[in-house]
Every structure is written in C-alpha cells, then in structure tokens.
Amino acid sequence: MKSLYVHFPFCEAKCHYCDFYSLGRDRVRPEDDAAFIAALGDEIRLAGARLAPELDTIFFGGGTPSMTPPDEMVRALEPLWRFTRVTPATEWTMEANPSSISLSSLKGYRALGVNRVSMGVQALRPELLSSLGRVHSREAALRALGELFEAGFDNVSVDLLCGVPEQSLKDLDEAIALLTSFPITHLSCYLLTLPPHHPMHKLLPDEETQLEHLLHIDQALRKSGFEHYEISNFAKPGKRARHNLNYWTGKSYLGLGPSAHSYDQQAGVRWKNVSSLRKYAALLKESSSPAEQVEKLTSEQREIERWLLALRLEEGFPREWLDTPARSAKAELLQKQGLMEPHPRISERLRLTSRGFALSDQVLASLI
Ligand code: SF4
Structure with missing residues (x-):
C-alpha cells in the first residue's frame, strides 16, 4: 500500500453540520491526547507491514490534525519509519483549520515533511461562519492563508461550502475572489x-438554488484557471490531489486512527476502524485490530464501484463500457439532456458535463 491516511480525532468544537468522527474539546479528557498517540503507535506496529517501502501519498485528516503540535506528531510517527519512508516525491497533505495554526507550528509541520495543506475555510461571511458553527472568523481565515505561504507551503488547498442557508451568489463570488x-x-x-x-435541514436552499450555486462555482473557478477534475474538486494544472486520486482510481490505501477506512485492491477487501477513540485505544492496548467492519466486495459491487469512480472524474469512462443496448440508450439520453458529452480531448471516452457533475446523483442512479 503506497497511500496512508491517518485520522486525528480532535476538534476545537464540533461544527453544526459535521458527521465525521471527531471530538470537540469539551468532550476530551486530559488523558485522551496521550492515549491517541500511544494507540496510533500500536496500530502502526500492528498494520505497518502492509505499507510499501516508499509512500506515494500521506494524508492527515480528521478531525483537526493541526491541533496536534509538530513535536507530538514526530513522536506519533516514530514507529512508522520502521516500515516505510517518504521521498521528495511523496505528496504529504495535512488538514488544518485557521484557528489552530501559527506561523511557528506551520514551519514545524514543514520540517516534518508535510508539503501540502488543506485548509477548512468553508465560508467567509461572518453570519455564515456562525450558522455553520465554525470557530474561526473571516479575518483569522485570511490571516492563516497568508501564514501558510509565509511558512513556505506552495501547494495549498481550501475547502468551501455551498448551498448554505442564506448564502448568496454574491457571498460565493466574494469568497472565491478573496x-x-x-x-x-x-x-x-x-x-x-x-x-x-x-x-x-428545513433551512437548506431548494434544489434549483443548489444547482445554481454549483454551476456558478464551476464557472467562476474555471475562469480563474482551475480545472474541474472531480465532482467537488478543482485544481490548477498539475495540482490535482494525488491522494484522493488514488481513492478515486480504486488503488489500495491504509487508514489508521479511529473511524479510518482502508482498502486492499488486490484482495477486493475494505475495512473501517471503530468510530470511538476509547474503543480504539482499548482494542489496541490488547493488541487487537481496531477494524469493526470488514467487507469483501462482490464482483457486482466492484462493477458498481468502477462506474461510480469513473463518473466522478473529468476523464470519464471508455465508450466500450456501454456494453448493453439499455446502457447505450441511457447514455444517449444523458447526452441529449446535456449531462454527458464525448470527452473533448480523449477519443472514445464519455464524461459528465458541468451540469452532469452538479446533478451527479441523478446521472449515477440512471446509468448504474
Ligand atoms: S473542524 Fe472539520 S472535522 Fe472538526 S467538527 Fe468541524 S467540520 Fe468536523
């Protein structure tokens, strides 16, 4: 496995919309930080042999990894280097929140080897930030972005939300411009x-407004030189997220930490760790695996997954996959509806249009 994901389970406070496994500070006991680091070390010792000698990508997600100071991360990762190593070509991403970083911590993460940061901004208008339960202000977000570049990071991603109650196209334009x-x-x-x-839920905008938001963002970011390369992701040329591309192209990855997912492509098996820090630590203390769901994919599931993954990417899928008259007819109809198109640069491939990306659930349901 050449891709490694590590889930850091702590957040400053739980955002109102979040369904990732993470604990706000008010739910964390003083001993939990040390328990997590110790358990992570135990999990690395238990599962580290699955890793390739050199890692292609590492992703520290969560939760809020930037709440773990660089020196604690160094200690946490020590057991990892017995199994694998990073090279100058490894893409090492860390998620961060504006309120949990400083110039000096950022320099520490860079010294550790992190070379890409994904910053959770989500919105910039103060009323939206507060309705989402984000703990940072607009000023903090902009200051943190400045500090990222000052610390020397040159590969920086930002997370934004659309379809937020009371969010307007003007809010989106302003956020994108800033x-x-x-x-x-x-x-x-x-x-x-x-x-x-x-x-x-009852405050969410209607489907038409959601579609308008998604298409507006697509246009605005394309105009700013970004490629819309995946349903929800935009990149400057050559800067697509390699770690996520590994997921989306069905490659193997090892996930460590509570609630982390893993996938073994060769065996067609995926598994998920328990979504509880306490259970995770307790299982590892007795050298047991923290995996709670292990699933061997059937050939039908693998086929569906092949479609789901191909359709979410800009490259789309080869025409030869339309192997039944029913599927060809559906693809024909989707093209008439402006949701699918022949790939403009790669022959014999079809892909979703911007509108198809925005209505991807509908397209996937119809085609698969
Ligand atoms: S910071 Fe991210 S992981 Fe933490 S609660 Fe908010 S959305 Fe969830």
Missing part, C-alpha cells in the same frame, strides 16, 4: 447536505 487572491493550487467545494432530522 481565496484566489492567494496563490492556492486547489479548491474543494462541497454542497452542504444534512440529514432530514437536522435542525438546519
């Missing part, structure tokens, strides 16, 4: 989705 005034190389823009029982 964010792209920095030399960011990548931007992920996710449509805010919430379960029906969530108190904010």
Whole structure:
C-alpha cells in the first residue's frame, strides 16, 4: 500500500453540520491526547507491514490534525519509519483549520515533511461562519492563508461550502475572489447536505438554488484557471490531489486512527476502524485490530464501484463500457439532456458535463 491516511480525532468544537468522527474539546479528557498517540503507535506496529517501502501519498485528516503540535506528531510517527519512508516525491497533505495554526507550528509541520495543506475555510461571511458553527472568523481565515505561504507551503488547498442557508451568489463570488487572491493550487467545494432530522435541514436552499450555486462555482473557478477534475474538486494544472486520486482510481490505501477506512485492491477487501477513540485505544492496548467492519466486495459491487469512480472524474469512462443496448440508450439520453458529452480531448471516452457533475446523483442512479 503506497497511500496512508491517518485520522486525528480532535476538534476545537464540533461544527453544526459535521458527521465525521471527531471530538470537540469539551468532550476530551486530559488523558485522551496521550492515549491517541500511544494507540496510533500500536496500530502502526500492528498494520505497518502492509505499507510499501516508499509512500506515494500521506494524508492527515480528521478531525483537526493541526491541533496536534509538530513535536507530538514526530513522536506519533516514530514507529512508522520502521516500515516505510517518504521521498521528495511523496505528496504529504495535512488538514488544518485557521484557528489552530501559527506561523511557528506551520514551519514545524514543514520540517516534518508535510508539503501540502488543506485548509477548512468553508465560508467567509461572518453570519455564515456562525450558522455553520465554525470557530474561526473571516479575518483569522485570511490571516492563516497568508501564514501558510509565509511558512513556505506552495501547494495549498481550501475547502468551501455551498448551498448554505442564506448564502448568496454574491457571498460565493466574494469568497472565491478573496481565496484566489492567494496563490492556492486547489479548491474543494462541497454542497452542504444534512440529514432530514437536522435542525438546519428545513433551512437548506431548494434544489434549483443548489444547482445554481454549483454551476456558478464551476464557472467562476474555471475562469480563474482551475480545472474541474472531480465532482467537488478543482485544481490548477498539475495540482490535482494525488491522494484522493488514488481513492478515486480504486488503488489500495491504509487508514489508521479511529473511524479510518482502508482498502486492499488486490484482495477486493475494505475495512473501517471503530468510530470511538476509547474503543480504539482499548482494542489496541490488547493488541487487537481496531477494524469493526470488514467487507469483501462482490464482483457486482466492484462493477458498481468502477462506474461510480469513473463518473466522478473529468476523464470519464471508455465508450466500450456501454456494453448493453439499455446502457447505450441511457447514455444517449444523458447526452441529449446535456449531462454527458464525448470527452473533448480523449477519443472514445464519455464524461459528465458541468451540469452532469452538479446533478451527479441523478446521472449515477440512471446509468448504474
Ligand atoms: S473542524 Fe472539520 S472535522 Fe472538526 S467538527 Fe468541524 S467540520 Fe468536523
């Protein structure tokens, strides 16, 4: 496995919309930080032999990895280097939040080997930040972005949300203009989705407005020189997220930490760790695997996954996959509806249009 994901389970406070496994500071006991670092070391010793001698990509996600100071990270990763190593070509991404970094911590992460930062900004208008439960201000977000470049990072991604209640196209334009005034190389823009029982669910904009947001962002970022290379992801040429591309092209990856997912391409097996720091630490203390769900993919599941992954990428899929008259007819209809098109640069491939990306759930349901 040449790709490694590590899940850091702590956040300053739980954002109102978040369904990732993470603990806000109010739910963390003083001993939890040390317990996490010790358990992570144990998991590395248990699973590290699965890693290739050299890593292609590392991704520190969460949670908020930037809440773990660089010197603690050095200690946490010590057992890893017995199994694998990074090279100058390794893409090493760390997620960060504006309120949990400083110029000196950023320099520390860089010294450790981190060479790409993905910053959770989500919005810049103060009212939107507060309705989302983000702990940072607009000023803090812009200051943090400045500090990233000052610390020497030149591969920086930013996360933005659209479809937020009360968010306007003007808010999106302003956010994009401010964010792209920095030399960011990548931007992920996710449509805010919430379960029906969530108190904010009834405030979400209607489908037409959501579509308008997604198409507006597509246009604005293309105009700023970004490629729309995946449903929710935009990159400057040559700056696509390699770690995520490994997921989307079905390659193997090892996930460490509570709630982390792993996939073994050769065996067609995926598994997920327990989504509880305490259970995770307790299992590893007795040298047991923290995996709670192990699934061997059936050939039908692998086939569906092949389609799901290909359709989310700009490269699309080869025409020969339209192997039944029913599928060909559906692809024909999707092209008539302006949701799919022949790839303009790669012959014999079809891909989703910008509108197809924005309505990808509908396209996937129809085609698969
Ligand atoms: S900072 Fe990220 S991981 Fe943490 S609660 Fe907010 S959205 Fe979730």
